Amino acid sequence: MRPSRAVNLNGVWSIYRSELQRTQRTILQSVATPVITTALYFVVFGAAIGGRISLVSGVSYGAFIVPGLMMLSLLTQSISNASIGIYFPKFTGQIYELLSAPLSSTEAICAYVGAAATKSIGIGLVILITAALLVPVRIEHPFWMAAFLALTAIAFSLFGFIIGVWAKNFEQLAVIPALVVTPLTFLGGAFYSIDMLPPFWRGVSLFNPVVYLISGFRWSFYGQGDVSVAASLGFTALFIAICLAILTWIFRTGWRLKP
Amino acid sequence: MSPMISIAAVTKRYKSGLIALDSVDLDIARGEIFALLGPNGAGKTTLIGVVCGTVSMTSGRVLIDGHDVVHDFRAARRIVGLVPQEIALDIFTTVRKAATFSRGLFGRPPNPAFIEQLLRDLSLWDKRDTKIVELSGGMKRRVMIAKALSHEPDVLFLDEPTAGVDVNLRRDMWTLVRRLRGQGVTVILTTHYIEEAEEMADRVGVINNGRIVLVDEKAALMRKLGKRRLTLALQKPLPELPKELAGWPLELEDEGHRLSYRFDASAEDTGVPTLLRRLNEIGVDFKDLDTSTTTLEDIFVDLVGRAA
Numbered sequence: 001m002r003p004s005r006a007v008n009l010n011g012v013w014s015i016y017r018s019e020l021q022r023t024q025r026t027i028l029q030s031v032a033t034p035v036i037t038t039a040l041y042f043v044v045f046g047a048a049i050g051g052r053i054s055l056v057s058g059v060s061y062g063a064f065i066v067p068g069l070m071m072l073s074l075l076t077q078s079i080s081n082a083s084i085g086i087y088f089p090k091f092t093g094q095i096y097e098l099l100s101a102p103l104s105s106t107e108a109i110c111a112y113v114g115a116a117a118t119k120s121i122g123i124g125l126v127i128l129i130t131a132a133l134l135v136p137v138r139i140e141h142p143f144w145m146a147a148f149l150a151l152t153a154i155a156f157s158l159f160g161f162i163i164g165v166w167a168k169n170f171e172q173l174a175v176i177p178a179l180v181v182t183p184l185t186f187l188g189g190a191f192y193s194i195d196m197l198p199p200f201w202r203g204v205s206l207f208n209p210v211v212y213l214i215s216g217f218r219w220s221f222y223g224q225g226d227v228s229v230a231a232s233l234g235f236t237a238l239f240i241a242i243c244l245a246i247l248t249w250i251f252r253t254g255w256r257l258k259p
Numbered sequence: 260m261s262p263m264i265s266i267a268a269v270t271k272r273y274k275s276g277l278i279a280l281d282s283v284d285l286d287i288a289r290g291e292i293f294a295l296l297g298p299n300g301a302g303k304t305t306l307i308g309v310v311c312g313t314v315s316m317t318s319g320r321v322l323i324d325g326h327d328v329v330h331d332f333r334a335a336r337r338i339v340g341l342v343p344q345e346i347a348l349d350i351f352t353t354v355r356k357a358a359t360f361s362r363g364l365f366g367r368p369p370n371p372a373f374i375e376q377l378l379r380d381l382s383l384w385d386k387r388d389t390k391i392v393e394l395s396g397g398m399k400r401r402v403m404i405a406k407a408l409s410h411e412p413d414v415l416f417l418d419e420p421t422a423g424v425d426v427n428l429r430r431d432m433w434t435l436v437r438r439l440r441g442q443g444v445t446v447i448l449t450t451h452y453i454e455e456a457e458e459m460a461d462r463v464g465v466i467n468n469g470r471i472v473l474v475d476e477k478a479a480l481m482r483k484l485g486k487r488r489l490t491l492a493l494q495k496p497l498p499e500l501p502k503e504l505a506g507w508p509l510e511l512e513d514e515g516h517r518l519s520y521r522f523d524a525s526a527e528d529t530g531v532p533t534l535l536r537r538l539n540e541i542g543v544d545f546k547d548l549d550t551s552t553t554t555l556e557d558i559f560v561d562l563v564g565r566a567a
Contacts, residue, residue, distance in 0.1 A: 005333075008366040010363045010366050010367060010368060011365065011366050013363060014360050014363030014364045015364065018360050022351075025351060092347050092349070093345055093347030094347045094348065094349060095347075096311075096313050096347060097341075097347075097364065098364070099313045100336060100339065101336060101364045101365055102332060102335075102336040102337040102365060102366050103364065104333075258308075258314055258315055259273060259274075259308075259314055
């Protein structure tokens with residue numbers, strides 16, 4: 001008998017919808033929090049301090065930080081959504097249902113990562129709208145803006161999914177975003193152009209993967225980035241490829257998912 | 260007819276080195292209710308896990324309705340429902356959403372009418388829009404069953420379905436299992452409660468230390484091993500069996516104060532009247548008599564004790 005290969009679309013859709021319903025239950029925390037946080041950044045950095053900072057690359061400081069702020073939220077939200085999405089069933093034991101379902105690993109990843117990315121893209125857009133009300137935002141390359149938004153959301157949702165599978169407790173779940181991702185984002189040029197740094201630190205910054213993401217994203221807004229667009233795209237693609245390779249291995253071996 | 264589930268030479272060795280399943284072979288027929296008995300840690304849950312996909316096997320092969328659970332997992336898993344021992348639910352969702360989710364996860368298109376009937380059958384319809392966090396433990400267990408049945412499986416695994424549930428729910432569970440059998444669903448349940456196996460199962464398997472030590476029709480098992488026993492409390496103790504009674508399956512117990520006789524209750528001639536007449540003739544008087552049936556429990560304890 002030939003193995004059945006029919007894709008379980010109902011299964012993918014069920015997980016996707018249920019993950020987004022989880023977001024609806026915490027709509028205040030999911031949407032209001034990033035909006036308020038972003039508004040605060042604009043008040044503090046844009047209005048209070050930014051008024052004293054001259055134009056960066058010909059863009060007002062308030063507008064300059066918009067892509068970086070969106071990336072900051074996109075990265076943290078993608079990781080936390082995807083990691084909790086898979087960690088929570090593991091924690092409560094509900095994972096039994098996923099493991100016993102006629103669903104391939106690819107389908108499970110598409111569903112969980114797709115839902116996490118959808119949610120963080122939504123939040124990114126909410127931040128963009130909030131920002132547009134406060135500072136003069138312009139988008140020179142809308143297609144590439146959308147592409148960077150989607151690819152970054154997918155890349156870090158994949159990364160978050162891996163963290164969720166890896167984590168054995170809530171501390172481990174929180175430690176990577178807090179100790180690795182947030183510092184890298186702050187040091188990745190969210191609030192400044194790395195051209196402003198002394199040469200030594202500019203060199204060090206080029207080892208920070210987040211620099212490439214923010215640079216490419218800012219290029220799509222204002223036509224200028226710290227590194228080339230090709231490098232930004234190449235890095236994002238490489239990151240996605242690494243995550244997919246790790247996930248393939250996880251599902252093939254059942255690592256931390258089943259005994 | 261080919262078996263519904265065919266387990267061949269399945270071994271599971273955990274990373275700790277523990278061998279939870281040691282080359283298990285087992286066939287489950289279509290439409291039967293199969294009870295898997297065994298003490299804690301015998302390998303019951305691991306065996307279910309291997310069949311359902313929650314545990315990866317070290318070696319061996321499992322077919323469900325002819326589909327290999329590893330290579331053709333889609334076809335194999337689509338027809339299986341699993342109710343694990345522990346309650347594990349998304350407590351913030353509602354009963355109806357939980358069941359609807361499970362149906363979709365197993366690849367079935369939405370069918371609100373079926374979900375309604377299912378929830379009604381499990382006395383959950385009144386609670387359909389209640390959040391699971393607000394339900395009692397017994398109700399949560401019903402939700403677990405509803406989820407497992409939401410995709411209309413042909414095979415249902417119940418891992419310790421009645422551990423720690425009240426009498427009402429246990430009765431309901433038994434009724435449910437009988438109804439499922441009526442619909443042609445194959446049911447495999449694990450249990451500690453021998454009475455449960457006795458009450459419901461068509462066949463019984465006993466597992467101990469990762470090995471299947473016995474599989475048989477429940478009725479045959481009872482016939483084979485389930486003898487009855489007549490115990491006579493004697494007026495005067497006997498130092499030894501009188502020679503007139505040689506050849507009878509008799510035993511003296513309690514320093515000659517009791518005489519016990521094993522017999523087959525389903526046999527045409529149990530031998531009891533003849534024995535009593537004979538005792539009267541040779542002048543052995545008794546003051547009381549008692550009969551008891553060997554239960555599955557006796558058989559089980561006997562088997563597990565012998566294997567250990």
